[in-house]
Amino acid sequence: MLKELMFKNFITKIAVEAGGILREKFGKIRGIKFKDKFGDPVTEADYASEKHIISAIRKKFPTHNILSEEDGNHNRQSDYLWIIDPLDGTSNFTMDIPFFCVSIAVARKNKILAGVIYDPIHSELFFAEKGNGASLNGKKIAISNVSKxxxxxxxxxxxxxxxxxxxxxxxxxxxxxxxxxxxxxxxxxxxxxxxxxxxxxxxxxxxxxxxxxxxxxxxxxxxxxxxxxxxxxxxxxxxxxxxxxxxxxxxxx
CATH class of the missing domain: 3.40.190.80 (D-Maltodextrin-Binding Protein; domain 2)
Known part of the structure; x- marks a missing residue:
């Protein structure tokens, strides 16, 4: 329980901090690179957010593995894996469309333990941990029952x-x-x-x-x-x- 609480407090904290970096850079990006034939962009905001998240994980959990969109795979032979998208919705971000987020999950032996998605423009934090339900800004959420x-x-x-x-x-x-x-x-x-x-x-x-x-x-x-x-x-x-x-x-x- 203590480890689960530690993950929750830590993962939500770094997501909000990284989101603050994105919010500060939103609308101010000049240099845009493209990673592949689909024109998938990457910006200085992606790198800045990622650097902050990885640095925080390395400080708190130095032996854990990390998989991140821009920085690749850091394999420390651990059972734990942090899975990071420091800026999901980069195309929106580059076009000044306020619809993007930070996405972070932590897994153990390929089983996801907790995940957070933070939208810094609308201050919405979606969070879940295994067996404890999902929430938006601390309030429980559930999928729709529409069947048609x-x-x-x-x-x-x-x-x-x-x-x-x-x-x-x-x-x-x-x-x-x-x-x-x-x-x-x-x-x-x-x-x-x-x-x-x-x-x-x-x-x-x-x-x-x-x-x-x-x-x-x-x-x-x-x-x-x-x-x-x-x-x-x-x-x-x-x-x-x-x-x-x-x-x-x-x-x-």
């Missing part, structure tokens, strides 16, 4: 428009899903569905740092989780579906 496709709102994240993306969008159309939204932050999409602001979530081509914190938050909020084929989601999965059991079965059938 035509009434559901699906949050999506994908890495570029390709044949797979188009096939999935066609599947939603053929099965009567009327509203599909891509909001530019995989982590916040998961957090929003966990809080009932959407009814289902799907990610195509996701990386572990995109979804790790969101996975435990939406799981603890009551969602069923799998990959797109309905198989168990794990750290190697490249797709993710999360929803209540009825909608989940309609999406993965």
């Amino acid at each position: 496709s035509r009434l559901s709102r699906v949050m999506m994240a994908w890495n570029g428009i390709n044949a797979k993306t188009l096939d999935v969008l066609k599947m939603f159309s053929d099965n009567g899903f009327a509203k599909v939204r891509a909001i530019g932050s995989a982590a916040l999409g998961l957090a929003y569905v966990a809080a009932g602001r959407g009814d289902a979530y799907m990610s195509l081509g996701c990386k572990l740092w995109d979804v790790a914190a969101g996975v435990i938050i939406i799981s603890e909020a009551g969602a069923k989780i799998s990959d797109i084929s309905g198989k168990k989601w794990d750290f190697q999965s490249s797709t993710l579906v999360a929803a209540n059991k009825i909608l989940h079965s309609k999406i993965t059938k």
Whole structure:
């Protein structure tokens, strides 16, 4: 219990601190680099947030492993792994769209223990720890119970428009899903569905740092989780579906 409390206090503290760095730099970014063929951007804000988070983890837990979007994998042969996206929604950030977040999770032996997603613009902190439910700014949250496709709102994240993306969008159309939204932050999409602001979530081509914190938050909020084929989601999965059991079965059938 003491270790769980230590993780909660620490992980939320560093997420809020990193969010403060992002908030300070928002609207002031000049230099933008692109990492891949999809035009995935990275900025000085990504690096500054990441540096702060990793430094804090190294000071508090020097033997723990770290996996971070920009700085890669720091393997110390520990059972514990910190999974970090220092700025999820960088494209939004670079275009002065106030919809981005810090996402941090901690796992032990590939089981996520706790996760936090912090939106510094709206001062919203989503948090969950294994077995203790999910919360938004300290208040319990739960997924929606919408079961009809035509009434559901699906949050999506994908890495570029390709044949797979188009096939999935066609599947939603053929099965009567009327509203599909891509909001530019995989982590916040998961957090929003966990809080009932959407009814289902799907990610195509996701990386572990995109979804790790969101996975435990939406799981603890009551969602069923799998990959797109309905198989168990794990750290190697490249797709993710999360929803209540009825909608989940309609999406993965």
